[in-house]
Amino acid sequence: MASSSKTFFSEAGAMTRFAGVFFQQAFKPRYEFRAFIKQCYIIGYQSLPLVGITGFIMGLVLTMQLRPSMVDYGVEAQIPAVIGLAIIREIGPVITGLIFAGKIGSSIGAELGSMRVTEQIDAMEVSGTNPYKYLIVTRVAATTLMLPVLVILSDAISLYGAYLGVNIRAVTSPSLFITQVFDVLDYSDVLPAIFKTFFFGFAVGMIGSFKGYNSKKGTEGVGRSANSAVVLASLAIFVIDLIVVQITEIMGIN
Amino acid sequence: METSATYIPGESPVISINGLSKAFGTHVVLDDFSLQLERGQTKVVLGRSGSGKSVLIKCIIGLLPPDAGEIIVLGNDIIHLGHDELDEVRVKIGFLFQSNALYDSMTIRENLEFPMRRHTVGISDKEAESRIIEVLTDVGLEHTIDMMPSELSGGMQKRIALARTLILRPEIILYDEPTTGLDPVTGREITSLIKSIQRQYNTSAIIISHDMKCVKAAADSVAILINGKCYTENTYQALKQSDDPQVKQFFE
Numbered sequence: 001m002a003s004s005s006k007t008f009f010s011e012a013g014a015m016t017r018f019a020g021v022f023f024q025q026a027f028k029p030r031y032e033f034r035a036f037i038k039q040c041y042i043i044g045y046q047s048l049p050l051v052g053i054t055g056f057i058m059g060l061v062l063t064m065q066l067r068p069s070m071v072d073y074g075v076e077a078q079i080p081a082v083i084g085l086a087i088i089r090e091i092g093p094v095i096t097g098l099i100f101a102g103k104i105g106s107s108i109g110a111e112l113g114s115m116r117v118t119e120q121i122d123a124m125e126v127s128g129t130n131p132y133k134y135l136i137v138t139r140v141a142a143t144t145l146m147l148p149v150l151v152i153l154s155d156a157i158s159l160y161g162a163y164l165g166v167n168i169r170a171v172t173s174p175s176l177f178i179t180q181v182f183d184v185l186d187y188s189d190v191l192p193a194i195f196k197t198f199f200f201g202f203a204v205g206m207i208g209s210f211k212g213y214n215s216k217k218g219t220e221g222v223g224r225s226a227n228s229a230v231v232l233a234s235l236a237i238f239v240i241d242l243i244v245v246q247i248t249e250i251m252g253i254n
Numbered sequence: 255m256e257t258s259a260t261y262i263p264g265e266s267p268v269i270s271i272n273g274l275s276k277a278f279g280t281h282v283v284l285d286d287f288s289l290q291l292e293r294g295q296t297k298v299v300l301g302r303s304g305s306g307k308s309v310l311i312k313c314i315i316g317l318l319p320p321d322a323g324e325i326i327v328l329g330n331d332i333i334h335l336g337h338d339e340l341d342e343v344r345v346k347i348g349f350l351f352q353s354n355a356l357y358d359s360m361t362i363r364e365n366l367e368f369p370m371r372r373h374t375v376g377i378s379d380k381e382a383e384s385r386i387i388e389v390l391t392d393v394g395l396e397h398t399i400d401m402m403p404s405e406l407s408g409g410m411q412k413r414i415a416l417a418r419t420l421i422l423r424p425e426i427i428l429y430d431e432p433t434t435g436l437d438p439v440t441g442r443e444i445t446s447l448i449k450s451i452q453r454q455y456n457t458s459a460i461i462i463s464h465d466m467k468c469v470k471a472a473a474d475s476v477a478i479l480i481n482g483k484c485y486t487e488n489t490y491q492a493l494k495q496s497d498d499p500q501v502k503q504f505f506e
């Protein structure tokens with residue numbers, strides 16, 4: 001028990017130092033611009049189908065599930081407003097974040113892990129490339145910037161799913177639906193929700209990189225890195241969500 | 255680049271290791287190890303597996319920080335160099351990893367471009383391409399230029415890894431078990447390739463090996479690493495005739 005809490009704290013310390021290096025390295029030349037663009041493509045663009053499908057299903061199913069109760073209470077007309085708020089403030093960022101942690105956290109963990117155990121990271125270092133800058137700064141920057149974009153797209157697709165969900169039983173015009181959603185939305189709903197996704201993205205990239213970069217020898221080590229990257233990144237998303245909600249609450253943005 | 259006053263190119267050893275010690279926790283791997291490599295010399299370090307041979311050459315290139323001792327490469331104190339100066343020295347050292355360490359997400363061309371793009375600032379695309387062709391020709395694999403590493407056999411990957419160390423025209427090459435894991439025929443091919451490259455590029459080299467055919471063919475001198483120390487050092491022929499059981503075990 002004592003030793004496991006000791007490893008927890010020493011691991012947390014190691015990860016904090018590891019993340020600290022990011023801020024030292026990210027803003028001084030040389031910039032690995034090409035590698036960064038490539039990571040944006042892999043991390044952002046190639047996640048689109050998955051994020052799109054889950055977003056669509058989420059919006060549709062949520063609407064269908066909510067509908068009966070709303071009808072019972074006689075507030076059927078409020079469905080777009082309620083769904084819109086739920087998706088944009090909480091469900092969109094968190095579900096997309098979790099999907100992202102599963103797809104990207106594990107692939108970064110596995111990729112860097114296998115580069116570590118096959119000595120590719122050492123090979124970069126001896127050929128005069130700073131592997132932290134080339135591999136990690138580029139990936140973490142890409143996850144931090146791409147996840148917010150993915151969340152915005154996912155929100156939009158979810159709303160489309162919700163629109164179709166509403167139209168299964170009743171007929172609403174798209175413009176009426178949009179008006180109903182945006183009438184209740186305020187900047188204070190949208191901005192904190194988008195703001196926290198930068199932290200989600202940073203956490204997913206950083207945790208995946210940390211686990212992979214410090215992978216233990218052997219294929220087993222790589223598997224463990226990928227797995228613990230997903231578990232930890234998913235947990236981090238909930239914890240960050242909790243913290244950001246508390247902070248915005250205290251600041252009176254809610 | 256800093257060059258210490260005592261270093262005379264052509265006369266001083268290119269690598270000079272004195273009293274090197276390295277432990278992982280309580281596990282002592284290197285203990286007061288010393289070795290000199292003269293210019294143009296090919297020295298083999300023999301040692302049982304797990305005896306710390308890879309740790310030794312990783313210390314030489316600055317991948318692992320030693321606990322004590324001194325490593326002078328081309329007049330530079332490797333242990334106390336700053337990051338940028340260390341990179342300057344590393345350009346002059348080729349390192350052939352035991353696992354080849356080819357970048358598996360890149361084509362062969364990109365693998366070879368990678369060290370060049372970073373070091374030879376201002377090199378034109380045309381010159382880069384001609385260097386790539388040149389080293390690929392040296393290792394006899396021009397046709398693989400657009401292939402991925404995973405499409406190549408173990409021996410071919412070893413050749414590409416060798417080509418990648420050659421592309422910066424290093425003065426020193428460190429080979430980590432270049433023939434281990436290859437079949438005997440391929441092993442012989444790699445050995446003779448190493449010999450011809452040593453001659454053609456006029457490099458100094460440390461080869462880590464326990465493949466006695468490779469040792470016999472390539473070594474000017476053989477050092478034996480036992481219990482973290484340089485147990486003895488001599489020519490292949492002299493060691494082969496030794497009566498010392500510690501030495502004999504490698505020649506059986």
Ligand SMILES: Nc1ncnc2c1ncn2[C@@H]1O[C@H](COP(=O)(O)OP(=O)(O)O)[C@@H](O)[C@H]1O
Pocket residue numbers: 278283301302303304305306307308309310
């Ligand atoms: N990064 C490391 N952390 C802990 N122990 C290590 C590390 N690298 C090597 N060792 C240990 O040092 C010893 C020598 O390893 P190595 O130099 O790879 O042996 P070899 O002579 O077969 O190349 C081994 O017992 C290995 O477990």
Ligand SMILES: [Mg+2]
Pocket residue numbers: 307308309352430431
């Ligand atoms: Mg080894």
